[in-house]
Amino acid sequence: AQTxxxxxxxxxxxxAETVTLSCTYDTSESNYxxxxxxxxxxxxxxxxxxxxxxKQQNATENRFSVNFQKAAKSFSLKISDSxxxxxAMYFCAGLKAGGTSYGKLTFGQGTxxxxxx
Amino acid sequence: xxxxxxxxRHKVTETGxxxxxxxxxxxxxxxxxxxxxxxxxxxxxxHYSYGVKDTDKGEVSDGYSVSRxxxxxxxxxxxxxxxSQTSVYFCAATGGYTGELFFGEGSRxxxx
Numbered sequence: 420a421q422t423x424x425x426x427x428x429x430x431x432x433x434x435a436e437t438v439t440l441s442c443t444y445d446t447s448e449s450n451y452x453x454x455x456x457x458x459x460x461x462x463x464x465x466x467x468x469x470x471x472x473x474k475q476q477n478a479t480e481n482r483f484s485v486n487f488q489k490a491a492k493s494f495s496l497k498i499s500d501s502x503x504x505x506x507a508m509y510f511c512a513g514l515k516a517g518g519t520s521y522g523k524l525t526f527g528q529g530t531x532x533x534x535x536x
Numbered sequence: 537x538x539x540x541x542x543x544x545r546h547k548v549t550e551t552g553x554x555x556x557x558x559x560x561x562x563x564x565x566x567x568x569x570x571x572x573x574x575x576x577x578x579x580x581x582x583h584y585s586y587g588v589k590d591t592d593k594g595e596v597s598d599g600y601s602v603s604r605x606x607x608x609x610x611x612x613x614x615x616x617x618x619x620s621q622t623s624v625y626f627c628a629a630t631g632g633y634t635g636e637l638f639f640g641e642g643s644r645x646x647x648x
Binding site for chain 1: 567568569571576577578579580581584586594624626628629630632636637639641642
């Protein structure tokens with residue numbers, strides 16, 4: 420079984436500043452994927468970034484980057500140069516690799532991020 | 537998105553009534569999923585399908601059933617709705633091993 424924990428129910432940041440959202444992922448699996456999804460007020464789920472556990476290099480997508488510390492089971496999301504459009508609920512999620520696990524994600528509780536002008 | 541639509545988008549019903557939510561995809565994804573979203577729980581998997589007529593239970597399957605008679609359609613049925621099933625329901629689909637899920641817009645169900 421996997422567990423995903425997001426310990427920050429809410430965060431806020433000023434526009435143009437940097438914010439880091441925390442996530443811990445506990446699993447006995449040796450290989451897995453980790454994701455951050457964004458859910459704006461429209462309710463649409465949008466993939467922000469994806470990390471494969473066997474890769475040492477941290478994933479980066481434009482202003483979004485992750486800090487994956489495998490031994491510490493930590494998977495944090497850093498948003499640089501925050502924009503008003505980044506205001507959303509952010510979900511951390513994990514997925515066991517291989518077999519028929521494909522879309523069977525385990526989600527964290529979510530963090531509401533508010534970007535202030 | 538990836539061509540995933542859910543219907544209805546909003547529904548209010550009464551305890552004890554049957555409810556069916558429909559998910560339709562246009563991308564020919566093999567794998568489809570139903571999740572529910574509740575405050576403090578994130579999203580939790582209800583049921584999933586790995587092909588036509590092939591379905592299995594997820595983490596919170598009690599009180600729900602699913603059917604998939606065509607690749608493009610995945611139905612979620614609440615045989616007798618209860619207030620604990622008030623939630624936002626998401627359909628999702630994927631075609632392969634990368635694990636990237638494509639989500640529908642969500643269906644908000646209120647059971648009175």
